[in-house]
Amino acid sequence: MSVIGIDLGGTKIAAGVFADGAIQSKTTVPTPEAGGQAVIEAMASAARSAMEAAGVRARAIGLGTPGPLDFKQGIIKFAPNIAGFTNFPIQRLLEEASGLPVYVENDANAAALAEHFLGAARGxxxxxxxxxxxxxxxxxxxxxxxxxxxxxxxxxxxxxxxxxxxxxxxxxxxxxxxxxxxxxxxxxxxxxxxxxxxxxxxxxxxxxxxxxxxxxxxxxxxxxxxxxxxxxxxxxxxxxxxxxxxxxxxxxxxxxxxxxxxxxxxxxxxxxxxxxxxELGSEAGLLGAALTAAVEVGEV
Ligand SMILES: [Zn+2]
Incomplete structure (x- = not known):
């Protein structure tokens, strides 16, 4: 089974299929400057490309985002580098666009998960x-x-x-x-x-x-x-x-x-x-986003 990680940054979006402790395929696209719904569409499309490249249908999406989050409601409170991301219901909108359950985590927490499971703190x-x-x-x-x-x-x-x-x-x-x-x-x-x-x-x-x-x-x-x-x-x-x-x-x-x-x-x-x-460098964000979903669906 597999999940998708999406690492949303101010300049680029990376989406990767994650299975067996590693990224199996990865798609990177620029973060649309229009912000808001255009970012949702770009993330859903990157996730589809990553699944096609890996030849799988993933069970869930783990999304790592900048900015403080309301975890209970899946809302980004604000993200200064992305237009239209104030009190933005990112979890619900990405679920609607992708048809998959979405689990949201902030990028620092996601990187912490990645180093914990796969990097310098593994074990x-x-x-x-x-x-x-x-x-x-x-x-x-x-x-x-x-x-x-x-x-x-x-x-x-x-x-x-x-x-x-x-x-x-x-x-x-x-x-x-x-x-x-x-x-x-x-x-x-x-x-x-x-x-x-x-x-x-x-x-x-x-x-x-x-x-x-x-x-x-x-x-x-x-x-x-x-x-x-x-x-x-x-x-x-x-x-x-x-x-x-x-x-x-x-x-x-x-x-x-x-x-x-x-x-x-x-x-x-x-x-x-x-x-x-x-140990994981810039891959920590993507791995951590995927691990966020993997933990929720019981694959870790
Ligand atoms: Zn301070």
Missing amino acids: AESSLFVTVSTGVGGGFVWGNRVLRGAHGQGGEVGHITVLPGGPSCGCGLEGCLEALATGPAMERMAQAVYKREVGTRELFARFQAGEAKARRIVLQAAHYVGIGLASLVKAYDPEVIVLGGGIALNAGQAYLDEVHATYEHYLEGWIAPPLRLA
């Missing part, structure tokens, strides 16, 4: 996934389920407070991990230090060459990741932590060493779960 009973890129996201998986919480805000690890009174965050509060550890956060610091625009690519090159200013900026960001992870261990006690995202995976070994050192410092006297790097 663990519980795992915490944290991704550090232009934002900080993640998910906690336990007993084959990703924690959504009572209101769909479980696993929003980017907005734990790591520096009270610190820089403003996109969520409207201040001192969140996301306001201190992401690419944009480092670029803001770099702008203040170098008195000009410095992108993360240049910053990382300077950091890896050992430049003092770049080291201060990047190691400080790593420090806050370590603090955040240590706090999350005390909340969830996962068997394994998986760290992913463009910043965490590309900053370099000195960055990871600082994350580790801080993590262990703030877990002195506690059991520190192993910290592993994500």
Whole structure:
């Protein structure tokens, strides 16, 4: 038996048939700029193409989407990168367009499921996934389920407070991990230090060459990741932590060493779960979307 995963992004839609723990066929199309119903039609069509390529009729669709979700009603509350996606009943509309049951998950939770079942945390009973890129996201998986919480805000690890009174965050509060550890956060610091625009690519090159200013900026960001992870261990006690995202995976070994050192410092006297790097890269979104459906129909 098989299910379909759909990874909906701001620029592209990937649909894949998933069976036997792997993607069997994959179709990728641009996300229609018109948004709304055009996105629904594009997803249903990509799902049909993926099924035709694999020669199967899937049982269900798992959909990974950006933006906060109302899981109970299958509604995207808002997705800034897709037109018309405010209070958008994506689950019902995709069910109508595809004729298949649809299970919706946010993209960070989907990636957490993928790393749990098929990536760096496979074999663990519980795992915490944290991704550090232009934002900080993640998910906690336990007993084959990703924690959504009572209101769909479980696993929003980017907005734990790591520096009270610190820089403003996109969520409207201040001192969140996301306001201190992401690419944009480092670029803001770099702008203040170098008195000009410095992108993360240049910053990382300077950091890896050992430049003092770049080291201060990047190691400080790593420090806050370590603090955040240590706090999350005390909340969830996962068997394994998986760290992913463009910043965490590309900053370099000195960055990871600082994350580790801080993590262990703030877990002195506690059991520190192993910290592993994500293995699935950009496929995590599609695999996780498929796993969302596979878990619901009892194929995992
Ligand atoms: Zn925040």
